[in-house]
Amino acid sequence: MSVTPQSSPAALAALPRNLLERLYRTMVRIRLFEQKALELFLAGELPGFLHSCLGQEAVAAGVCAALREDDYITSTHRGHGHVLAKGLAMDRMMAELYGKTTGYCKGKGGSMHIADFSCGVLGANGIVAAGLPIATGAALSAQMRRSGQVVAAFFGDGATSQGAFHEAVNLAAVWKLPVVYVCENNHYAVSTPLERQMRIASVSERAAAYGIPGITVDGNDVVAVYQAAGDLIERARRGEGPALLECRTYRWLGHYVGDPATYRPPEELAWWKSRDPLLIFERRLLQEADFSEQELALVRREASDELEAAVDFARRSPAPRPEDALEDVWP
Amino acid sequence: MSQIFYRQAVRDALREEMRRDERVFLLGLDIGRFGGTYKATQGLWEEFGDERVRDTPLSEAAIAGAAVGAALTGMRPVAEIMYMDFITIALDQIANQAAKLRYMSGGQARIPVVFRTQEGAGRSSAAQHAQSLEAWVAHIPGLKVALPATPYDVKGLLKTAIRDDAPVVFIEHKLLYGVKGEVPDEEYLIPFGHARVCRQGTDLTIVALSRMVWKALEAAEVLAAEGIQVEVIDPRTVVPLDLATILASVRKTGRLLITHEAYTGFGVGAEIASQVVEQAWQTLRKPPRRVCGRNVPIPFAPVMENYVIPQVSDLVEAAKELMR
Ligand SMILES: Cc1ncc(C[n+]2csc(CCOP(=O)(O)OP(=O)(O)O)c2C)c(N)n1
Ligand SMILES: [Mg+2]
Numbered sequence: 193m194s195v196t197p198q199s200s201p202a203a204l205a206a207l208p209r210n211l212l213e214r215l216y217r218t219m220v221r222i223r224l225f226e227q228k229a230l231e232l233f234l235a236g237e238l239p240g241f242l243h244s245c246l247g248q249e250a251v252a253a254g255v256c257a258a259l260r261e262d263d264y265i266t267s268t269h270r271g272h273g274h275v276l277a278k279g280l281a282m283d284r285m286m287a288e289l290y291g292k293t294t295g296y297c298k299g300k301g302g303s304m305h306i307a308d309f310s311c312g313v314l315g316a317n318g319i320v321a322a323g324l325p326i327a328t329g330a331a332l333s334a335q336m337r338r339s340g341q342v343v344a345a346f347f348g349d350g351a352t353s354q355g356a357f358h359e360a361v362n363l364a365a366v367w368k369l370p371v372v373y374v375c376e377n378n379h380y381a382v383s384t385p386l387e388r389q390m391r392i393a394s395v396s397e398r399a400a401a402y403g404i405p406g407i408t409v410d411g412n413d414v415v416a417v418y419q420a421a422g423d424l425i426e427r428a429r430r431g432e433g434p435a436l437l438e439c440r441t442y443r444w445l446g447h448y449v450g451d452p453a454t455y456r457p458p459e460e461l462a463w464w465k466s467r468d469p470l471l472i473f474e475r476r477l478l479q480e481a482d483f484s485e486q487e488l489a490l491v492r493r494e495a496s497d498e499l500e501a502a503v504d505f506a507r508r509s510p511a512p513r514p515e516d517a518l519e520d521v522w523p
Numbered sequence: 524m525s526q527i528f529y530r531q532a533v534r535d536a537l538r539e540e541m542r543r544d545e546r547v548f549l550l551g552l553d554i555g556r557f558g559g560t561y562k563a564t565q566g567l568w569e570e571f572g573d574e575r576v577r578d579t580p581l582s583e584a585a586i587a588g589a590a591v592g593a594a595l596t597g598m599r600p601v602a603e604i605m606y607m608d609f610i611t612i613a614l615d616q617i618a619n620q621a622a623k624l625r626y627m628s629g630g631q632a633r634i635p636v637v638f639r640t641q642e643g644a645g646r647s648s649a650a651q652h653a654q655s656l657e658a659w660v661a662h663i664p665g666l667k668v669a670l671p672a673t674p675y676d677v678k679g680l681l682k683t684a685i686r687d688d689a690p691v692v693f694i695e696h697k698l699l700y701g702v703k704g705e706v707p708d709e710e711y712l713i714p715f716g717h718a719r720v721c722r723q724g725t726d727l728t729i730v731a732l733s734r735m736v737w738k739a740l741e742a743a744e745v746l747a748a749e750g751i752q753v754e755v756i757d758p759r760t761v762v763p764l765d766l767a768t769i770l771a772s773v774r775k776t777g778r779l780l781i782t783h784e785a786y787t788g789f790g791v792g793a794e795i796a797s798q799v800v801e802q803a804w805q806t807l808r809k810p811p812r813r814v815c816g817r818n819v820p821i822p823f824a825p826v827m828e829n830y831v832i833p834q835v836s837d838l839v840e841a842a843k844e845l846m847r
Contacts, residue, residue, distance in 0.1 A: 264596065281682060298629035307628040314595055319619050325588020326595065326620060333593040336548065336574065356615070359585035455829060520630035521664050523688035 197413035197472055201480040204415045211257065212466050212481055215414050216488065218253035219470050220495045222273040225282055228499055229272065229289060229303075229369045238289050240302050243270040247444035250469035251376050252277040254417025255344050255437075258425050264312040264330045264343040266323030269304045270376075271316035272445070274346050279311050282502035292339035292509035299512045300520060312341075320381075321347055324373065328360040331371035331434070343371040344421070350381025352395050360452075361436065365402040368433035372424045375438045376411065382447045383455040399436040411439030412469040415476075442467070524707055530676035530700040533563040533639075536681035537601065539710065541571055544599060547685055550577040550586055551603025560605055561641060561700045576592060578584060587613035588659040593689075594636040599685060601647045604804045605695060607642040608651045609661070613675075621667030621690040633771045641695040643734055643784055643834045648697075650820035653828075655785035656732070659793075660692045667691045667715060668762045672736035674704035676759055676814070679713030687715070696734045716763035720772070724752035727842055730795055731757055732783040735833060742838035751846055761791050769795065770803050777808035778845045784832050787815040814841045 195312060202441070204212070207281045226246045245252070256265065256277035267274040272285065280296065288295025289303055296308050307315035317323045327345030334341035351357055352375060364371050375395045378388050392398070399406025406428075409420045417439055424435040442464035446453035452462075477483040527535070541547045548571075549564060555578040558565030560640050568576040579586050583604060590602035604610050610617065617638055625632040644653035663669045667689055669679035677695065684691040721736060731739035736757045743753035754772050758765055773779050779799055781792040796811040817831040 209682050256741070266592075296629065297627060297631075300629050301627040305627040307624070307631060309595070309628070309631050315624060315632075317620075319615055322588070322615055322620055325616055326592035327586045328585060329589035329592020329594070329600075330596045331592070333596040336593075337597060355612070356584045356588065359580075359582035360588060362580055363582055363589060365584040367577075420588045521628050522626065523633050 199415035215397035250414035258422035286506040321351035324360035331369035411441030532678040583612035587616035718765035718768040724754035
């Protein structure tokens with residue numbers, strides 16, 4: 193993987209301006225949300241544990257920008273970016289992290305289970321790879337209802353060693369389902385590096401076993417992610433079946449907040465930080481498109497205002513009553 | 524009224540619901556052209572075709588998970604797990620996903636999925652094809668669990684299961700597929716959580732699950748000849764459990780015997796006994812008694828298999844002890 197992004201300046205310049213702005217806005221929202229969540233968690237304001245996606249923003253932003261509003265996603269334990277990119281609001285997300293009644297899941301799910309079915313977010317998931325069979329079923333439903341919807345299933349490199357991954361991808365291949373499997377390859381599953389998880393050089397090679405396309409892209413290049421995802425999503429929408437998209441990226445923090453990540457060489461982190469997906473994109477918007485610093489600053493300010501209001505909303509929201517725990521088991 | 528086999532009652536319920544609601548579809552191993560291992564889906568592929576009677580690769584996790592995903596997004600799938608023993612491979616999707624997605628999402632999700640499967644010993648199928656594992660799923664909040672014992676019940680309960688917006692684990696018994704019984708020609712549904720009093724009696728209550736209902740009725744005949752009047756109750760669904768009907772019977776008889784093929788230890792029988800003791804211990808004249816599967820894997824050789832699964836004679840003997 194090289195230091196320069198994969199997509200060419202011409203490719204970036206060819207994208208509509210409002211799309212570029214949307215990609216930027218999404219990445220900024222994720223970055224700021226994750227920085228704030230980290231700060232609040234360290235301050236002891238948030239219960240539970242937190243899996244940060246800092247450094248991986250381009251994958252969520254690029255893929256979700258290529259989806260329709262009524263398309264579906266399934267997400268993971270490291271899912272804040274995915275659901276923000278799919279269109280969830282910061283305030284109800286933050287309220288969920290605080291365990292408040294105004295959260296997306298009324299405080300019953302927390303960070304690892306954020307879901308909003310009205311936005312096509314079929315749920316983050318605490319079980320590694322469990323989202324893949326569910327995404328496959330949503331794609332089956334879309335196919336049977338002839339709705340034209342596509343599903344994007346997010347998961348990590350570690351998930352590709354699960355039986356559920358293989359069962360789900362194979363089933364979708366056999367039935368030509370409209371689903372794109374998006375592997376966020378951040379090179380580690382907790383402490384275990386890629387080379388101790390698999391004998392192949394890239395996750396996308398696994399696609400060959402199911403007779404579907406497998407593509408690897410620079411996951412820190414939002415333009416490359418958007419284009420590859422867009423091609424595969426439209427292909428799926430045309431009825432040509434599923435695909436596996438591997439986005440190479442890196443998580444800046446440990447597996448969870450508090451993990452010192454001593455299993456990673458410091459140079460490795462430094463190298464990936466030098467390829468900050470947000471900074472790279474910002475620079476390119478200024479150089480390869482005609483964005484001004486003021487415009488980008490405005491986007492950042494709007495995101496930061498949304499965030500500030502979100503924290504305020506979450507803090508002021510009512511806590512659930514203990515006995516609320518007894519509701520929502522049965523329909 | 525018609526006399527039909529249990530397996531036909533399964534198929535009739537599926538067919539009626541598939542005709543009634545186009546969102547209902549089936550997926551599982553060899554359920555299409557082949558008609559299912561126990562022929563419970565025979566004829567459905569001919570009527571509904573590949574799209575709604577879907578043969579899958581050998582992938583229980585994907586079968587269950589795809590059913591969950593389809594249920595979340597507007598369909599009403601019926602997923603078949605060929606043998607309940609294989610539910611291990613699908614259990615994450617059933618117990619961690621289907622059972623919890625509604626709760627974890629703060630009540631947003633509706634998951635109208637049915638996991639159809641069959642359990643039970645008696646065919647020398649040995650330890651991995653004969654277990655009765657209802658306790659595993661009944662333990663998980665968010666799953667409903669049905670165990671029909673008759674053609675009438677299987678049809679009425681399966682139709683209810685398909686129309687329910689909660690996930691249902693629907694457990695048939697492999698030795699009941701060939702049992703015949705009366706089923707009305709007109710449509711009917713059986714609500715969950717309503718036990719059936721299969722035989723009335725005043726001396727002793729037997730609560731029996733699945734195929735044990737038939738053995739309990741046989742035992743009741745034997746005991747009647749000796750002057751012991753047994754009341755036999757089939758809960759039909761263990762989640763929700765119709766405790767009221769069981770309590771009413773126990774208040775009358777003062778004696779409770781519970782029987783299922785599933786392992787005795789930590790089984791549904793323990794739960795029923797415990798609930799009865801908690802609510803009606805004063806009316807019990809004897810401690811509740813379980814006559815359930817022995818706590819060993821199911822063996823192959825028929826003599827051993829018959830020994831570990833409760834038989835009519837075991838029930839008769841235990842009933843007589845309770846009467847002493
Ligand atoms: C089935 C299962 N096994 C183990 C875990 C514990 N666990 C949580 S995240 C994780 C690593 C996942 O790695 P990867 O899929 O690469 O995602 P990443 O954390 O890198 O985003 C593990 C082992 C789990 N949640 N679920
Ligand atoms: Mg990883």
